[in-house]
Amino acid sequence: MTFALVTCSGISNTGKLTTQAALTLLQRKPGQYVWMHARQSAATLETEVMDADRVIVLDGCSDCCANKKLAASGIEPHCHIIATGLGIKKNGMADSSTTRSRQWSVRS
Numbered sequence: 001m002t003f004a005l006v007t008c009s010g011i012s013n014t015g016k017l018t019t020q021a022a023l024t025l026l027q028r029k030p031g032q033y034v035w036m037h038a039r040q041s042a043a044t045l046e047t048e049v050m051d052a053d054r055v056i057v058l059d060g061c062s063d064c065c066a067n068k069k070l071a072a073s074g075i076e077p078h079c080h081i082i083a084t085g086l087g088i089k090k091n092g093m094a095d096s097s098t099t100r101s102r103q104w105s106v107r108s
Helices: 014-030 043-048 065-072 099-105
Strands: 003-007 033-037 054-059 077-081
Touching: 003 014, 003 043, 003 065, 003 099, 014 033, 014 054, 033 043, 054 065
Parallel strands: 003 033, 003 054, 054 077
Antiparallel strands: none
16 A cells, blocks of 8 residues: 655644655655645646555644645645644744654654
């Protein structure tokens, strides 16, 4: 089964955390995940997630940038995870914790 990860990958600590979580999953399960940033166009996202069995959106905060971009392409994710919804505080551009990234990816 192939999973498409769409991350907000923003500049805040929680946005960076979405990138770290995606990288952790890619390392732990090579070939099982494909990853794309929400900075890509809606058309590009639509093309790239087309072959995935499941689509997972990782957003850093309640702005839900990744989910909004995916919705613009007409795709509903199978799973939508918001870092701040898991109790992770958004601290602007503060460094995100690699340990927190590992904990988050294990929960997914």
